[in-house]
Amino acid sequence: MVTTAFTGLGHAQAKALGHPELPLAVIPHPFGLRTRAEVTALAAQCVDEVARLLCEAGADAESGKAQATARAKRAQLVDAPLDTDGFNMLCMERQWGDGLPVIAPTPEKVAAMLRHTKRAPDEIVARIAPAYGAATVEYIAINAVMAGCYPEYLPVLIAAAEAMGDPALNLQSMQATTNPAAVGLILNGPLAQRLKVNSGGNCLGPGTWANATLGRAVRLILQNIGGGLPGDMDKSTHGQPAKFTLCCAENEAANPWEPLHVERGYAPEDSTITLIGALGTWNMNTHAKDAPDLLRVIADTMTYPTGSDYVNGGAPWLMLCPEHAHILKQAGLSKADVKRQLWELSKLAATRLSAKDLGRVQADRRAELGEIVRETMLPISVKPEDITIVVAGGTGTHSVYLPASGRVHSVTRKITIDKPRE
Amino acid sequence: MNEQIRVYDPVATGSVATRVTSHPLAGLGGKVIGFVDNAKPNFQYLVDDLGALLMQKYGVAEIVKHRKRGQVPMGDAVADELAEKCDAIIAGSGD
Numbered sequence: 001m002v003t004t005a006f007t008g009l010g011h012a013q014a015k016a017l018g019h020p021e022l023p024l025a026v027i028p029h030p031f032g033l034r035t036r037a038e039v040t041a042l043a044a045q046c047v048d049e050v051a052r053l054l055c056e057a058g059a060d061a062e063s064g065k066a067q068a069t070a071r072a073k074r075a076q077l078v079d080a081p082l083d084t085d086g087f088n089m090l091c092m093e094r095q096w097g098d099g100l101p102v103i104a105p106t107p108e109k110v111a112a113m114l115r116h117t118k119r120a121p122d123e124i125v126a127r128i129a130p131a132y133g134a135a136t137v138e139y140i141a142i143n144a145v146m147a148g149c150y151p152e153y154l155p156v157l158i159a160a161a162e163a164m165g166d167p168a169l170n171l172q173s174m175q176a177t178t179n180p181a182a183v184g185l186i187l188n189g190p191l192a193q194r195l196k197v198n199s200g201g202n203c204l205g206p207g208t209w210a211n212a213t214l215g216r217a218v219r220l221i222l223q224n225i226g227g228g229l230p231g232d233m234d235k236s237t238h239g240q241p242a243k244f245t246l247c248c249a250e251n252e253a254a255n256p257w258e259p260l261h262v263e264r265g266y267a268p269e270d271s272t273i274t275l276i277g278a279l280g281t282w283n284m285n286t287h288a289k290d291a292p293d294l295l296r297v298i299a300d301t302m303t304y305p306t307g308s309d310y311v312n313g314g315a316p317w318l319m320l321c322p323e324h325a326h327i328l329k330q331a332g333l334s335k336a337d338v339k340r341q342l343w344e345l346s347k348l349a350a351t352r353l354s355a356k357d358l359g360r361v362q363a364d365r366r367a368e369l370g371e372i373v374r375e376t377m378l379p380i381s382v383k384p385e386d387i388t389i390v391v392a393g394g395t396g397t398h399s400v401y402l403p404a405s406g407r408v409h410s411v412t413r414k415i416t417i418d419k420p421r422e
Numbered sequence: 423m424n425e426q427i428r429v430y431d432p433v434a435t436g437s438v439a440t441r442v443t444s445h446p447l448a449g450l451g452g453k454v455i456g457f458v459d460n461a462k463p464n465f466q467y468l469v470d471d472l473g474a475l476l477m478q479k480y481g482v483a484e485i486v487k488h489r490k491r492g493q494v495p496m497g498d499a500v501a502d503e504l505a506e507k508c509d510a511i512i513a514g515s516g517d
Contacts, residue, residue, distance in 0.1 A: 003516030032463035043471030082425040131435035173493035227435040312492040406493040
């Protein structure tokens with residue numbers, strides 16, 4: 001049962017999951033704004049259609065779970081125009097790209113990329129929601145070439161695909177939501193430096209090949225393997241520029257605390273990729289010089305009534321600039337201390353929510369918080385540890401708040417670096 | 423001008439095999455119908471009303487409701503439990 005705006009998504013996902021004939025009962029969109037009496041009238045209008053569909057189409061669920069193909073199909077070669085304009089026209093027609101010119105994934109370029117892993121080209125690294133396409137090593141390489149990645153970037157993207165398949169990331173929710181959910185990448189460890197991933201000034205902006213193309217490759221993987229095509233399964237109301245690319249490294253040299261990957265149990269010499277689900281990048285410019293003042297204004301920025309975090313109990317991110325991080329460190333605060341204080345300071349009075357959203361919170365967080373009334377102070381996340389802090393950026397008094405997409409928890413994976421084959 | 427090159431098709435969707443098509447119900451009398459509520463505003467009311475009507479008008483024996491927690495997939499265990507209990511399941515999608 002879908003609303004009209006989600007009919008395409010319903011059909012596409014049913015097909016992707018192996019049930020192309022699954023019947024859909026369609027009701028007018030937007031549904032959530034209707035009054036209780038209107039809902040009752042709608043139920044009376046559609047019950048006969050629902051009953052008909054139940055009796056005319058598959059409903060007894062005897063077929064069991066989908067059987068994924070045991071081995072993924074190899075990618076197919078097709079003819080394409082040699083000239084750049086013609087090739088990009090083909091990409092637009094087939095919805096292979098992100099709206100920017102792409103590099104032709106020729107057999108030579110893909111082979112060059114595949115030399116940077118020992119894994120077999122047809123090995124399935126993960127299945128990517130919502131279409132659950134098989135992200136084989138080969139398909140990852142093809143999309144990486146199209147995004148403009150250098151061959152030595154491939155191990156990063158293989159690890160990123162592994163993270164995409166982790167249920168904690170809840171990729172389905174990001175790929176099919178009306179929210180502007182961007183899948184972002186944070187690199188840690190020595191590989192980030194070797195690949196020249198920017199962690200300093202303008203690390204979230206333009207000017208660095210690795211930051212631009214790695215994030216873009218993830219976007220193409222999400223679309224071409226995961227099926228998250230704008231206007232199709234990707235239902236984002238506006239989207240956001242970070243959906244083109246959102247990638248940087250942690251500025252470990254300027255970080256006064258342990259880096260993210262060490263905090264998460266990896267060795268300092270390991271290299272990792274962390275995937276996040278971000279609804280935006282909010283600049284927080286403050287010249288606050290003492291820790292309590294700084295924490296107060298950061299928490300105040302985090303506290304807004306229209307984000308997903310308070311509704312679901314989220315997992316927001318803070319990208320502190322080195323100057324802000326050092327103020328907090330010099331005050332004797334650990335990262336855990338900062339998280340705990342921000343968690344306390346950013347509690348939102350439930351009365352600031354709209355009535356409908358308060359209802360969503362009451363339905364969604366009752367098990368966690370008990371009875372929720374208008375006077376309840378809502379924590380931004382279930383626990384302080386769900387707030388993640390990284391240090392990145394250059395000089396200046398600007399930190400970045402990245403509110404999380406609903407029920408998305410970031411996922412970190414170690415990057416396996418193989419000696420390139422001849 | 424019309425020179426061609428060979429490139430890889432980058433699209434890997436549709437790689438899940440089509441399942442066996444399940445059988446339609448012969449009728450709704452005495453059947454158990456499940457609802458998966460996507461927890462979006464109003465859907466729980468639609469579930470309540472549709473469930474009552476299916477019982478009144480079509481003789482459905484029982485309605486089983488599962489409300490998802492926000493945007494989290496319901497998981498295999500819940501899906502298996504619903505499949506065990508129900509003759510048909512209706513899932514909500516959209517706002």
